[in-house]
Amino acid sequence: MIDIQCKKWLGYVGVILFTIHCSLFTVSCSEDDSSTDEYANWQERNEAVTDQWAASGLKKIRVFTQDDTTAGKNCDYIYVQVLEAGEGADSPLYTDTVRVAYRGRLIPTMNYADGYVFDETYLGDFSWHTAGMSTMAISGKTTLVNGFATALMNMHKGDYWRVYIPYQIGYNTSTQGSVRAYSNLTFDIALLDFWHPGDYRPAFKARMR
Numbered sequence: 001m002i003d004i005q006c007k008k009w010l011g012y013v014g015v016i017l018f019t020i021h022c023s024l025f026t027v028s029c030s031e032d033d034s035s036t037d038e039y040a041n042w043q044e045r046n047e048a049v050t051d052q053w054a055a056s057g058l059k060k061i062r063v064f065t066q067d068d069t070t071a072g073k074n075c076d077y078i079y080v081q082v083l084e085a086g087e088g089a090d091s092p093l094y095t096d097t098v099r100v101a102y103r104g105r106l107i108p109t110m111n112y113a114d115g116y117v118f119d120e121t122y123l124g125d126f127s128w129h130t131a132g133m134s135t136m137a138i139s140g141k142t143t144l145v146n147g148f149a150t151a152l153m154n155m156h157k158g159d160y161w162r163v164y165i166p167y168q169i170g171y172n173t174s175t176q177g178s179v180r181a182y183s184n185l186t187f188d189i190a191l192l193d194f195w196h197p198g199d200y201r202p203a204f205k206a207r208m209r
Contacts, residue, residue: 038109043167043182049107050166050184053079063169064094064150075166078147083188086158092194094139098152099201101131101190106183115186118178126160126188133192135201145170151189160190 054060054074061078062068092098101122105115122131136142138149147165155161165185167173173181195201 038111039180042180046107046167046182046184047075050074053164053166058164061150061154063146064153065146065169075168077166078150078169079164080151080154081162081164082159083162084158084160084190086156086160086191088156088158091154091156092138092152092191093196094149094153095137096194096196097135097137097140097201098191099133099135099193100152101126101133101192103188105186106179107186116178126190128190128192131190145185147185148187148189151187152191152194155189155191157191157193160188163187163189 051074054077056079058079058081061080062072063076063078066072066076103117103120103122103126105117106112108115121134136144138144138152144152145165147163147169150169151161151163151165163186165187167182167184170185171179171181171183175181179185193201
């Protein structure tokens with residue numbers, strides 16, 4: 001029979017072994033979590049993606065806040081894929097109001113192969129017939145990121161673009177809602193209409209072009 005002192009000693013050993021086991025389990029879980037973190041090395045990954053955009057041959061446009069007479073860095077440009085070309089030679093000015101449909105995504109990650117959608121005006125595939133539209137002033141109270149504003153000021157009515165925006169001309173080092181700091185942004189943007197200050201447009205209703 002085991003005496004009381006021996007029982008106490010065995011009890012202490014059991015507690016120690018349990019503590020060690022729990023500690024090892026916790027470390028193991030932490031390592032697993034970090035190894036599967038889809039946002040690990042987020043800044044470096046986004047900067048690498050910007051370099052890929054720059055080397056891809058996409059159309060690039062210097063951010064409107066910078067003088068384009070001198071060479072810029074990769075992060076000073078938006079990169080554009082024209083999905084549909086509109087008509088007309090005029091583009092919105094910084095003081096204009098636009099009517100657009102858009103969908104914004106982050107770069108692809110483990111759980112979001114096409115990039116996490118953080119904002120959109122429509123669901124499913126884009127269609128001019130049914131897409132929800134947003135009316136906004138480019139220089140309005142809700143300030144657009146410089147990359148988005150740059151795209152709008154180079155689009156024509158009927159343009160539908162996929163626009164790749166480096167984080168430096170997006171939200172930069174700030175976290176905005178579900179958009180982490182250092183996040184590159186990809187926007188699908190369709191420009192339906194724009195007008196100057198003092199002009200009037202009726203409330204939007206989905207319609208064929």
